[in-house]
Every structure is written in structure tokens, then in C-alpha cells.
Amino acid sequence: DSGVTQTPKHLITATGQRVTLRCSPRSGDLSVYWYQQSLDQGLQFLIQYYNGEERAKGNILERFSAQQFPDLHSELNLSSLELGDSALYFCASSVVGGDTEAFFGQGTRLTVV
Amino acid sequence: GENVEQHPSTLSVQEGDSAVIKCTYSDSASNYFPWYKQELGKRPQLIIDIRSNVGEKKDQRIAVTLNKTAKHFSLHITETQPEDSAVYFCAASRDYKLSFGAGTTVTVRA
Numbered sequence: 001d002s003g004v005t006q007t008p009k010h011l012i013t014a015t016g017q018r019v020t021l022r023c024s025p026r027s028g029d030l031s032v033y034w035y036q037q038s039l040d041q042g043l044q045f046l047i048q049y050y051n052g053e054e055r056a057k058g059n060i061l062e063r064f065s066a067q068q069f070p071d072l073h074s075e076l077n078l079s080s081l082e083l084g085d086s087a088l089y090f091c092a093s094s095v096v097g098g099d100t101e102a103f104f105g106q107g108t109r110l111t112v113v
Numbered sequence: 114g115e116n117v118e119q120h121p122s123t124l125s126v127q128e129g130d131s132a133v134i135k136c137t138y139s140d141s142a143s144n145y146f147p148w149y150k151q152e153l154g155k156r157p158q159l160i161i162d163i164r165s166n167v168g169e170k171k172d173q174r175i176a177v178t179l180n181k182t183a184k185h186f187s188l189h190i191t192e193t194q195p196e197d198s199a200v201y202f203c204a205a206s207r208d209y210k211l212s213f214g215a216g217t218t219v220t221v222r223a
Contacts, residue, residue, distance in 0.1 A: 042215040056210035097209040099145035104156040
């Protein structure tokens with residue numbers, strides 16, 4: 001167990017809908033990262049927060065947004081869902097920034113039908 | 114932004130042989146290079162990392178080398194075992210952004 005908790009584990013929803021994925025980082029970690037992993041694909045960096053502030057952005061679609069709350073948990077919001085958004089979404093956390101070990105959650109499997 | 118390229122995409126080795134995975138990065142300011150292993154259906158987990166002020170690091174059967182001038186780093190696994198079969202990801206970090214390579218699927222044949 002990495003100490004990073006993601007909910008839900010599985011999510012099935014219809015095209016056009018909106019979903020929220022939740023991540024609780026390890027105790028003491030200030031950074032949260034979100035990654036998208038499509039079938040047989042690598043880890044696509046979406047966005048990163050540090051202590052409540054956005055610090056780095058990857059190839060995140062405009063339909064996607066995220067935030068980190070004062071208690072340091074983070075949420076990734078996906079709207080106007082398309083079939084191609086079906087993927088495994090990982091959250092990871094680290095103590096500070098990108099130069100410390102990132103611990104991954106077990107992921108949320110999103111299926112858009 | 115940082116671009117990390119990883120080769121090969123797949124690697125099949127005989128049990129007991131060595132496996133080598135190579136990565137290149139584009140941002141010369143990147144200073145942290147971790148390697149993650151992802152077993153089927155599981156989360157990625159750190160197996161070894163190296164910082165820009167170090168040229169080589171070993172941990173039992175695993176070693177990583179870094180060439181800052183050429184902007185490339187490699188993972189070496191010696192005496193491969195069936196449990197080494199997994200997807201391996203290299204990554205490069207600058208400041209707060211951690212960018213991953215596309216991954217290498219390693220299969221160890223018994």
C-alpha cells in the first residue's frame with residue numbers, strides 16, 4: 001500500500017457526462033500529480049499541484065480540470081466525456097516537488113460507453 | 114516542455130541474461146531521473162533513481178547510468194528473473210514536473 005488513496009476504483013459512465021475522481025495523498029506529501037494511462041500506453045502527465053497551487057501542466061484537455069483543497073486532497077473533473085477518455089487515471093503524491101519519489105495510487109478505471 | 118524518449122518499446126530476454134533500457138531527455142535543466150516498474154494491473158512503483166550530480170547508481174541487480182552531456186540515461190537489469198517481467202518507465206524531472214517515457218515491456222523467458 002503506497003498510502004495514496006484514489007476513489008472510486010472503477011467508474012462507468014455515458015458519453016457527455018461529467019465525473020469527479022478523488023485522490024488523498026500520503027500523509028505529509030504536499031504535491032499531487034495526475035496521469036492518464038490509456039490501454040497499452042504510457043503515463044501521460046496531466047497536471048500537478050503543490051500545497052494547493054497549480055505548478056505544472058501537461059497535455060490536459062480543456063474539458064478536464066483539477067484542484068487541490070486545503071486538506072491537500074485533490075479532485076480531477078472530467079466533463080463532456082468521450083469514448084476516448086476511457087483510461088486508467090493515476091494520482092501520485094510526493095513530499096515536495098518532482099525531484100522526490102512519487103507514490104502512486106491504485107488508479108481509477110474510467111469506462112465511457 | 115520536457116520530452117522523454119524511451120527505447121525499446123518491448124524487450125524479450127532469456128532468464129539469467131541482462132536487460133538494458135535507454136532513455137533520452139530534452140531539457141538540460143532536468144535534475145532527477147527515476148525508474149518505475151509497473152506489473153500487470155498494478156500501480157507504478159519506484160525501483161531506482163539517480164540525480165544529476167551522480168553518474169551511476171546500483172541496487173543489487175539493478176543499475177542506472179546517467180550521461181548529462183548526451184542527455185541520456187539507462188537502466189540495467191542483470192541476471193533477469195521471471196518476476197522482472199513488467200513495464201518499465203523512465204522519467205525526468207525539472208522543478209515540479211515529472212515526465213515519463215512511453216514505457217518498455219520486458220518479458221523474461223524461462
